[in-house]
Amino acid sequence: MRNAEVDRQLTDFSVEVRRRHPTRPVIVGINGPQGSGKSTLAALLVQALHARGLTALALSVDDFYLTHAEQRALAAAHPGNRALEFRGYPGTHDVALGTATLTSLLAGKATPLPRYDKSAHAGRGDRAPASTWSASPAGLEVILFEGWMLGFRPVPSVPADLEVPNQRLPAYDAWTSRLDTCIAMKAGSLDDIVRWRVDSERARRDRGETALSDAEARDYIERFLPAYRAWANTVEAEVTLQLDAERTFVSLTR
DSSP states (O other): OOOHHHHHHHHHHHHHHHHHSTTSOEEEEEEOOTTSSHHHHHHHHHHHHHHTTOOEEEEEGGGGBOOHHHHHHHHHHSTTOTTTSSTTSTTSBOHHHHHHHHHHHHTTOOOEEOOEETTHHHHTOEEOOGGGOEEOOSSOSEEEEEETTTTOOOOSOOOGGGHHHHHHGGGGHHHHTTOSEEEEEEOSOHHHHHHHHHHHHHHHHHTTOOOOOHHHHHHHHHTTHHHHHHHGGGOOOSEEEEEOTTOOEEEEEO
């Protein structure tokens, strides 16, 4: 659910970030738990910025996942590791593809935008063919870049299954270093995150898309709860949004 006043403040903040760097595109990162509404927020901000006369684009970390074949190879290389069995964790993205895309956008170029099809392979997903990708307009002013693990940084000690993802996190500095600022969305509890993901898959099924069952969605999201415990507090954010159980923004702090 939306909070009109918080939406206005976030739009004002995005405009402020653009004014800090008026001669080049800026990237506003959005970090938040799976199912928390990052994509919805990014799309809303794009519309609000357009209404303020700024050209803007929403981009998701999800669109830079490895291909299905690459993900299966990664899982096979780490048998029994639940963090790497399916997409999601650090190490399951094509960091070079994401970096090349961001670099092109920051150069002001019209840029092909990779797209990940989460309905492929019975909901396990695959990168969509390049022939189906859209292209950004040239000369963007604001890029909203959202992702559940955007801005995570490695920590000294993690559970065994998280050791490889923790080792892969430094590679993502190629993305984080390009952010001009970051907005962090915070859930009230881990139980909320589980429920939000189950609800998201139900919504996709209701739209007629191939999606995970409730049991599959719960199994999938519960694999990520150790990640929130390990890395959620490593995100460096200029703005923090607190969400209630219904995903309504209840507070904004800077």
